[in-house]
Amino acid sequence: MTSTESLAVDRDMRAHSGLSGDIVLAGAGKDYVALDGNVVRALRPVSLTIDRGSFVSLVGRSGCGKSTFLRLVAGLEAVSSGSIHIGADRVDGPPDSARYVFQNYNESLLQWRTVGDNVRFGLRHRHGPRRAHSRAEENEIINGYLAEVGLAGQFSRYPGELSGGMQQRVAIARALAASPQVLLLDEPFSAVDALSRSNLQDLLLRIWQQHDLTVLFVTHDIEEALFLSQRVIVLHEAGAGIARDATVDIPYPRTQVDVREDPRYLRLRREVLGLVLGSE
Numbered sequence: 135m136t137s138t139e140s141l142a143v144d145r146d147m148r149a150h151s152g153l154s155g156d157i158v159l160a161g162a163g164k165d166y167v168a169l170d171g172n173v174v175r176a177l178r179p180v181s182l183t184i185d186r187g188s189f190v191s192l193v194g195r196s197g198c199g200k201s202t203f204l205r206l207v208a209g210l211e212a213v214s215s216g217s218i219h220i221g222a223d224r225v226d227g228p229p230d231s232a233r234y235v236f237q238n239y240n241e242s243l244l245q246w247r248t249v250g251d252n253v254r255f256g257l258r259h260r261h262g263p264r265r266a267h268s269r270a271e272e273n274e275i276i277n278g279y280l281a282e283v284g285l286a287g288q289f290s291r292y293p294g295e296l297s298g299g300m301q302q303r304v305a306i307a308r309a310l311a312a313s314p315q316v317l318l319l320d321e322p323f324s325a326v327d328a329l330s331r332s333n334l335q336d337l338l339l340r341i342w343q344q345h346d347l348t349v350l351f352v353t354h355d356i357e358e359a360l361f362l363s364q365r366v367i368v369l370h371e372a373g374a375g376i377a378r379d380a381t382v383d384i385p386y387p388r389t390q391v392d393v394r395e396d397p398r399y400l401r402l403r404r405e406v407l408g409l410v411l412g413s414e
């Protein structure tokens with residue numbers, strides 16, 4: 135076998151063994167036992183692959199299981215059936231390769247720590263107990279992440295002194311500092327005003343591409359999902375699984391104005407909106 139053939143075989147084996155970094159859900163489902171003892175089906179078992187480096191959104195009515203889906207991938211909840219792998223690793227707790235950005239930045243940021251120290255938290259997570267950098271080096275790296283999310287010069291402020299959009303930028307910088315392969319975001323921009331929201335969407339697209347991330351994004355907002363994603367997964371109501379798995383075939387870079395006038399966007403918007411409203 136020539137070295138080119140060996141490389142091709144190796145690539146093929148990696149692709150099929152999940153080593154490529156894809157997220158693979160195999161019959162992954164979740165039932166909760168409610169306080170009254172009744173079983174709540176939060177997510178019917180689903181099987182799908184999310185390609186390494188792709189941007190995928192989950193949409194659907196309230197209670198359809200979007201957050202549950204994300205929390206299962208994040209290892210924050212255990213599956214009731216099936217399995218989830220990120221690359222070769224089975225998810226059975228929060229994996230080092232994934233970071234989670236919550237809707238409630240108030241709760242997820244350490245309010246008593248400065249912006250810089252919040253990001254330091256992510257950086258130290260990356261290196262574990264062994265400190266890889268001096269404090270001065272850490273500060274330099276942290277300032278780099280802050281500049282990247284548009285927060286240059288904000289190192290010494292406290293989260294409570296910042297707007298909601300700025301706090302969510304801190305949460306994103308902290309996630310990036312942990313050098314993840316996968317970024318999981320649950321309604322991250324729903325609590326910020328419309329203009330900050332579009333700026334954050336543009337920022338997220340830049341970060342996704344520059345850091346070669348796989349992004350899994352939960353939102354109520356179909357337009358936001360279509361603007362950002364390569365693929366939009368629509369969930370049926372009441373945890374009944376996947377209603378539609380749509381490819382958003384619009385090239386990047388995308389701009390807010392152009393995408394919203396694109397016939398492919400308008401067609402999908404109509405279809406997805408119909409599906410979500412129709413499940414009433």
Ligand SMILES: Nc1ncnc2c1ncn2[C@@H]1O[C@H](COP(=O)(O)OP(=O)(O)OP(=O)(O)O)[C@@H](O)[C@H]1O
Pocket residue numbers: 166167168174175176177194195196197198199200201202203354373
């Ligand atoms: N810890 C829990 N115990 C019992 N039931 C739960 C628990 N967490 C979620 N559920 C139920 O599972 C179902 C799916 O919830 P989930 O939060 O995943 O939906 P969602 O689509 O993210 O909703 P929303 O858009 O309102 O956030 C709901 O019926 C919810 O009440």
